[in-house]
Amino acid sequence: MAQLRQDYDEFRQREAEIIAVGPESAEDFARYWQQEGFPFVGIPDPEHDIADLYGQEVKLLKLGRLPALMVIDRDGQVRYSHHGNNMQDIPDDAVILALLDELNAESNDTPG
Numbered sequence: 001m002a003q004l005r006q007d008y009d010e011f012r013q014r015e016a017e018i019i020a021v022g023p024e025s026a027e028d029f030a031r032y033w034q035q036e037g038f039p040f041v042g043i044p045d046p047e048h049d050i051a052d053l054y055g056q057e058v059k060l061l062k063l064g065r066l067p068a069l070m071v072i073d074r075d076g077q078v079r080y081s082h083h084g085n086n087m088q089d090i091p092d093d094a095v096i097l098a099l100l101d102e103l104n105a106e107s108n109d110t111p112g
Contacts, residue, residue, distance in 0.1 A: 001038060007093040008039050014100040016071075021045045023065055057083060071099060079103060 004011075004018050011018055018040035022029055029044035045051055048058070056068040067084035069091060080099055082091050 001036070003090075003093055004040065005036070005038055007097070010093070010097055011040075011100070014097065014104060016100050017041065019043060021050045023048065023051070054078075054081075055083065069096070071096065071103070073103060 001020060004020070008018065020038070020040065020042045022032075022042065022044060023046060024032065024044055025046050026044045029042060033042045043050065048056075050056075051058070051065060051068075054068060054070060057066045058064060067082075067087065067090045069080075069082045069084075070078050071080035073079050080096070084090055
């Protein structure tokens, strides 16, 4: 998440918002969020409701929830989905920023 924090302004310039979901309790999550000073939204999900909704896998032998990343457009449609195979399997921000550029170009090309 440090990578997301570092590039947060780049995401905001593309009119995107980052929402991170974690398995911790609300108290633990809030403490971690404050300690790390993340500028984006964090949601505790100790009952795995959100994780289940988006198909995020849990593998106890791989330290719990595997990384998952979705890009959801303004209409609520999942436009990109990546489910990691291990804890390091996370797309680079540059990949997601390029995708956002493509999506923004699409929306600008659409008559409205």
